[in-house]
Amino acid sequence: MKTATILLAAGKGTRMNSKVLKVLHPLGGKPMLWHSVQQVSKASSEKPTVVVGYQAEKVREIFGEQVNYVLQEEQLGTGHAVMQAQAQLEGKADLVVVLLGDMPLLRAETIGRLIERQQANDGPISMMTVVADDPRGFGRVVRNQAGEVDAIVEEADCTAEQLAINELNISLYCFQADWLWANLANIPISAKGEYYLTEMVAIARQQGLPVQAEVIEDPQEAMGVNTRVHLAEAEAAVRKRINQAWMLAGVTVIDPDTTYIDAEVSIGQDTTIYPNTYIEAGTTIGEDCVIGPNTLIRGSQIGDRCQIFSAVVEFAMLENNVDIGPFAHLRKGAHLADDVHMGNFGEIKNSYLAPGVKMGHFSYIGDAQIGENVNIGAGTITCNYDGKHKHKTIIERDVFIGSDTMLVAPLKIGAGARTGAGAVVTKDVESGSIVVGVPAKKLKDVDTEGE
DSSP states (O other): OOEEEEEEOOOOOGGGOSSSOGGGSEETTEEHHHHHHHHHHHHOSSOOEEEEBTBHHHHHHHHGGGSEEEEOSSOOOHHHHHHHHHHHHTTSOSEEEEEETTOTTOOHHHHHHHHHHHHTOSSSEEEEEEEOSOOTTOOEEEEOTTSOEEEEEOGGGOOHHHHTOOEEEEEEEEEEHHHHHHHGGGOOOOTTSOOOTTHHHHHHHHTTOOEEEEEOSOGGGGOOOOSHHHHHHHHHHHHHHHHHHHHHTTOEESOGGGEEEOSSOEEOTTOEEOSSEEEOTTOEEOSSOEEOSSEEEESOEEOTTOEEOSOEEESOEEOTTOEEOSSOEEOTTOEEOTTOEEOTTOEEESOEEOTTOEEOTTOEEESEEEOTTOEEOTTOEEEOBOSSOBOOEEEOTTOEEOTTOEEESSEEEOTTOEEOTTOEEOSOBOTTOEEETTTTEEHHHHHHHHO
16 A cells, blocks of 8 residues: 655744744754654655645755655644645545654654554544653543544543543544545634644544554654753653664763764764764764764764764864874864874864874864874964965975974975974975974074074
8 A cells, every 4th residue: 555644844833932943943963854754754655745834945945855845825723734735645645644743753663553553444544642641732532432532632622531531642643545635625614713633533433434543652752842841852862762772783882861972873883982972963983983072073974993082073084093182173174094193182174184194282284285194293383374365285294393383374395304393484395304493494504594
């Protein structure tokens, strides 16, 4: 059977008190809606349909061709949202799954169980429910003596007896497609002028048709996000899932409660992650690395056997056997080849350091190309910006840069050259020569001037 899926994501989410559409708030480093799209895509081979409304253009910008879109210009309830998808989906699937875009913890396996339940159901609707002591504003599920769903009663309309029911509607449905499209127009308008999808249960019962329900195995999956408090709860749940998955895959996480790993991160076997480490989406880390504590890695590629201690690494690349920190900062475009060492309080931006480079502490390297086995002494600075333009520094292999050297770009230092401590180098340096002083001159020239 073909199964179409509809994600409802048109509402602003006023209780978030935000300029940002609710389902675009970040969760595990990705928009909340992204998590639902991923799980729905695993549960059905058909491309999901997302009902958009408020900030529709931003949703389209983020998700591109991953999903199909339907516009709900006026947000007139969940039933009205599904009505907007009818023209696009009618006649194209046997079953239709409908769920909310603000339930990011739902798993593909749960959606799959619901689909299987409806495939075996003689009636037109199967739904997932949750049993919980905290209703969080969800409607109550009223069952008949046969165990079938007799009604869904919104919390505001519940009697005292119904309020005591702890089985709740989480708005995850699977419909027989032909019946859904034939009966959507029968949804009555509410006192608020809206059309609610829950009315489909009442319509089915009026027709004498059974409605089946299955209680979700993990109540946490039913967590909806309506406020920033809920968002924080969902973030903690997502973080726990991610950390557990990496530990089961062979990564050591010393303290999962203080380790933050986004979705869409890759980590190799036998890498160890220490507390207070943040690894953001788009990062790949190889095997046998030691990361942290107190480290932020953002959108970077880290090779095998690297050590990163109390550092910030942003959109950078480290090859194998690289060690940096503590308190090092790699900025965008930093590329450290095999066996590079970077000391504490160093900073690198838009520069390549070839294999074997040793960079001392308190140094800044920007817009530079550094050759193999160069030693960069403590306090070295590439003066790459003249107030208007950035300029490049080239240091060839086997160069020794003395402590506190100022390299005023544009500049090239030839292979095997050396600079004395405190030198201010403003002109290119020949291979094998030694320069000292302010401004720096060849050592033999300095000796001649002194005679």
